[in-house]
Amino acid sequence: MTNLSSAGVLAPRGFAAGTTRAGIKPSGNPDLVLIHNQGPDFAAAAVFTRNRVVAAPVVVTRQAVANGQLRAVVINSGNANACNGQQGLADATEMTTLAAAALGVEAGDVAVCSTGLIGELMPMDKVRAGVTQAAGMGATGLDAAQAIMTTDTVPKMAVASRQGWSMGAMGKGVGMMAPSLATMLAVITTDAVASPEALHAALTKASGVTFNTLDVDGSTSTNDTVIVMASGASGITPTQEELDAAVLEVCASLADQMQADAEGVTKRVKITVTGTSSDAQALSAARTIGRDNLFKCAMFGSDPNWGRVLAAVGMASADMDPENISVYFNDQPVCVRSTGAPGAREVDLSGADIDVRVDLGTGGPGQAFVRTTDLSHAYVEINSAYSS
């Protein structure tokens, strides 16, 4: 029995991967990956960052996936190829051309993803040599997952096994399509038969409750991309519900791994908001709390300082009754009707997982959650000297 989870994007049939040390990363670690969908189907879908400043690879990949078909993805770490103007676009396009030539496919069927520093031109000499090397393929799913890491400390992979077909995934980063700490990239593969529309529907739905609920620091990358490709190699056509469930399973696993590996994380914090008019309002309020630095510092200190939750949520745009807000830490009430509950200062938050629940007190049906992390010394350390 193969170790399915280390198979990652190669768990499904019909895919091959190649990696190399192209020299884009100063560390000399592997930094270039090719994922090749060998068919017989080439259905694909993708979702992208909501940032209005988008990196060149996002522009090129949006166009490549527009017809619902991809035969390969070329990914590099160590350079985001963002804010590089026309040269950046030309370089991203050339990356697809190089990968296409090496794999014998059309450049228009190749997606490109980049992650790393913004505003540095791609070292194209190294990229050209690297693509040729990577095209020798023969890499494992683990190799591929490792080669896309930047500040990640562990590779991130997931596999959903089904009767006769499977879904595999790899991801990097600690953030999301919407807010993101550094670039978040993920590639999902399946040997199921699925239309681009079915893949897109499944991906959009799954992203909404996985990557999009992860908010490490409110920052949003210029490069975030999640791609799903179906080879059809199993010959099996799952129902939309089955497809949805498998995409959700691997996305949820990657999102968990990203939260656990977020830069500087010492706490995993889930914030659920209820008691407002709509799910959208609840999400907005949960995000407002999850982005509040004072709250995040309190979590780092295992400090049950619920007043910061109230101060934060009071700035949210959601419907609320300011006199009737309740807060629970790890299921213990710490604030009831906007007033401190007995024992609130003694709640034990020393564990790595902290559950925060906030009822905005209107009686409305809206509810949503986000997952965030604490704000630690290590976060500051990691992010204060990234480009130098």
Add this chain to the structure above:
Amino acid sequence: MTNLSSAGVLAPRGFAAGTTRAGIKPSGNPDLVLIHNQGPDFAAAAVFTRNRVVAAPVVVTRQAVANGQLRAVVINSGNANACNGQQGLADATEMTTLAAAALGVEAGDVAVCSTGLIGELMPMDKVRAGVTQAAGMGATGLDAAQAIMTTDTVPKMAVASRQGWSMGAMGKGVGMMAPSLATMLAVITTDAVASPEALHAALTKASGVTFNTLDVDGSTSTNDTVIVMASGASGITPTQEELDAAVLEVCASLADQMQADAEGVTKRVKITVTGTSSDAQALSAARTIGRDNLFKCAMFGSDPNWGRVLAAVGMASADMDPENISVYFNDQPVCVRSTGAPGAREVDLSGADIDVRVDLGTGGPGQAFVRTTDLSHAYVEINSAYSS
């Protein structure tokens, strides 16, 4: 010649102050202040936090100042009296009653301000004894400024001297009426003759370009309050322009002092945004950058990582041309037309003051600035164990 700047709120004629160590702060430092306007005029105005969760003293003071008249302010540090329900309101009201009785004025003419931990009931026994002690008055402006400090490391005072009249001020906190790190409180006094309307107009105008441009961490206190009181003791009635200028002068000085003393600050960062449709849009974009933790960490590391400015501003709601954004660090272009400028990585950001200018490239007339700080280890340290 008296040292006007250490006179603070007592520089103008017609005011007296009393302070005491009431025991509200665990440290035993002075924590209770009375400021008494002895007239002959009692005109007053105030501005407050925009947070929808407001502390009891804000509720009580809003009502007290509604008729444009105040005779005294009672202020405590060490407890915010926020999120304390009906008891909190009763306690805040009692504080005005106690101060009024001690000073021989009406409780309805006394404002109350509190700053400190949210969600702890006021230790009213200590407060009652403290107000009696403070009512002995005889404190200096410096004493008063010191007694309102919480995480402040230095007292904050300002004086604007004019021919025959003056304006004095004290403040605490490192934030603003809108976003605020901890509670921001300020009391401004003048011996000029001025109507409540004139005071309110001057205060609103000055706040907009001083306290409201200061955004340390995007958090907004439940207690922020700025009060201005005019005794008329000079007998001089300045024009609105003269009054505006004096209020602006002391507010600008306090805002500078707050930024310089912000929790954990090692850098003072001014972010100016131009080239968008309106000043409001420019302000919103400047705030988005100023609140971005990745950008703030880069500033801490003196790292000219301009890509984070683009990534941050791409999430702003302001009008922009994503292909035509320019960024300047300390007046050196680091990004032109959304592309890195030569020498951008070599810009020296090692000084304590960093100037960031961002042109959103639409050619529109909107412009605005915010002042923020870096995100440092000390910030995390200070804020991770505040309530314990």
